[in-house]
Amino acid sequence: MPCIQTKVNVKLSQETERSIKAKLGEAIALIPGKSENWLMLTFEDQCRIWFRGEDNAPAAFVEVKIYGKAPGAVYDKLTARITEILDEELGIAADHIYVKYEEVAHWGWNGSNF
Amino acid sequence: MPCIQTKVNVKLSQETERSIKAKLGEAIALIPGKSENWLMLTFEDQCRIWFRGEDNAPAAFVEVKIYGKAPGAVYDKLTARITEILDEELGIAADHIYVKYEEVAHWGWNGSNF
Amino acid sequence: MPCIQTKVNVKLSQETERSIKAKLGEAIALIPGKSENWLMLTFEDQCRIWFRGEDNAPAAFVEVKIYGKAPGAVYDKLTARITEILDEELGIAADHIYVKYEEVAHWGWNGSNF
Numbered sequence: 001m002p003c004i005q006t007k008v009n010v011k012l013s014q015e016t017e018r019s020i021k022a023k024l025g026e027a028i029a030l031i032p033g034k035s036e037n038w039l040m041l042t043f044e045d046q047c048r049i050w051f052r053g054e055d056n057a058p059a060a061f062v063e064v065k066i067y068g069k070a071p072g073a074v075y076d077k078l079t080a081r082i083t084e085i086l087d088e089e090l091g092i093a094a095d096h097i098y099v100k101y102e103e104v105a106h107w108g109w110n111g112s113n114f
Numbered sequence: 115m116p117c118i119q120t121k122v123n124v125k126l127s128q129e130t131e132r133s134i135k136a137k138l139g140e141a142i143a144l145i146p147g148k149s150e151n152w153l154m155l156t157f158e159d160q161c162r163i164w165f166r167g168e169d170n171a172p173a174a175f176v177e178v179k180i181y182g183k184a185p186g187a188v189y190d191k192l193t194a195r196i197t198e199i200l201d202e203e204l205g206i207a208a209d210h211i212y213v214k215y216e217e218v219a220h221w222g223w224n225g226s227n228f
Numbered sequence: 229m230p231c232i233q234t235k236v237n238v239k240l241s242q243e244t245e246r247s248i249k250a251k252l253g254e255a256i257a258l259i260p261g262k263s264e265n266w267l268m269l270t271f272e273d274q275c276r277i278w279f280r281g282e283d284n285a286p287a288a289f290v291e292v293k294i295y296g297k298a299p300g301a302v303y304d305k306l307t308a309r310i311t312e313i314l315d316e317e318l319g320i321a322a323d324h325i326y327v328k329y330e331e332v333a334h335w336g337w338n339g340s341n342f
Contacts, residue, residue: 001212003175003212003214007270017162021164021167021169022167025167036166036167037166038166039164039165039166039167040163040164040165040173040175040212041163041164041165042121042161042162042163042164042175043162043164044161044162047270047272048245048270048271048272049268049269049270050249050267050268050269050270050271051267051268051269052264052265052266052267053249053250053253053264053265053267055249059268061231061268061270065214072334072341075334075336075341076336076340076341079336079339079340079341080339080340082336083336083338083339084339094338094339095337095338097336097337097338097339098229098231098268098335098336098337099335099336099337099341100231100293100332100334100335100336101332101333101334101335101336102216102330102332103333104214104215104216105215105217106186106189106214106215107212107213107214107215108189108190108193108196108197108211108212108213108214108215109209109211109212109213110197110208110209110211111193111194111197111198111208111211112190112193112194113186113189113190113193113213115326117289117326117328131276135278135281135283136281139281150280150281151280151281152280153278153279153280153281154277154278154279154287154289154326155277155278155279156235156275156276156277156278156289157276157278158275158276179328216330218328218329218330219329219331220300220303220328220329221326221327221328221329222303222304222307222310222311222325222326222327222328222329223323223325223326223327224311224322224323224325225307225308225311225312225322225325226304226307226308227300227303227304227307227327
């Protein structure tokens with residue numbers, strides 16, 4: 001029951017999206033008990049993003065939403081990997097990427113809550 | 115002061131949106147003290163959504179954000195109803211719908227916080 | 229490490245966006261320790277937003293996401309200012325603006341978490 005939502009201000013081709021999808025599907029396993037088998041992903045490209053007062057550099061805002069909790073060290077590893085993926089695939093500099101975590105207590109699937 | 119944000123990967127016509135809006139306006143009353151009178155809704159259709167590594171089936175990610183808290187049993191009922199609505203209106207299978215809850219401590223309206 | 233995400237149902241010109249950006253860049257300093265130097269902003273215009281069962285009036289949903297916490301009185305001031313900015317720049321009535329706050333415990337930048 002994780003969901004990773006990625007907003008970027010650059011163009012994201014279908015091919016690159018597929019590649020990022022595959023890599024995030026592996027990366028999510030860094031969180032104990034999580035796998036691509038429960039992972040939802042959303043992507044938005046060509047977003048209007050400003051960072052430090054400027055909008056002229058590639059940038060990303062990534063939200064990782066998970067049911068339950070995990071140790072902080074796990075999130076550290078996931079941030080490192082997500083940042084690496086966006087750099088590799090889209091050329092977004094690490095210092096223009098925010099990765100935000102939300103631990104969720106109530107999460108529904110298939111008509112009822114976990 | 116609830117807000118329900120619905121992202122779907124299918125096309126959402128104005129007519130269907132209006133119908134979902136009306137049904138969510140009733141459903142929100144499942145949460146004690148909430149009503150359509152304070153409900154904000156946002157809809158995004160034709161989103162890029164992946165679930166379980168695939169993007170070829172209708173899917174939805176719904177975020178229910180409410181000021182304050184409610185018992186878990188209430189969220190269970192709301193998940194059941196939201197899932198039903200999206201199935202009825204858009205043919206999205208229950209097992210391709212996530213409904214995530216966020217209980218919010220600080221919420222502003224009309225220039226000040228509740 | 230704050231991010232302010234603004235969704236409006238009206239058209240947002242580049243010029244107005246730039247003006248709102250500058251004003252939010254100043255407003256964020258109402259939160260102790262925050263400044264435009266760490267601020268990310270996202271804007272989405274012409275969103276499909278319903279409020280109180282209607283979609284025929286200008287409306288906004290603003291999410292302020294910050295790393296760490298701040299006193300409630302600070303958020304009150306920020307809500308007042310954000311509401312004022314959206315009214316001035318886009319003619320959105322204060323009673324059609326929600327400003328929601330999220331205090332975030334895990335936030336990554338530049339490949340690792342704060």
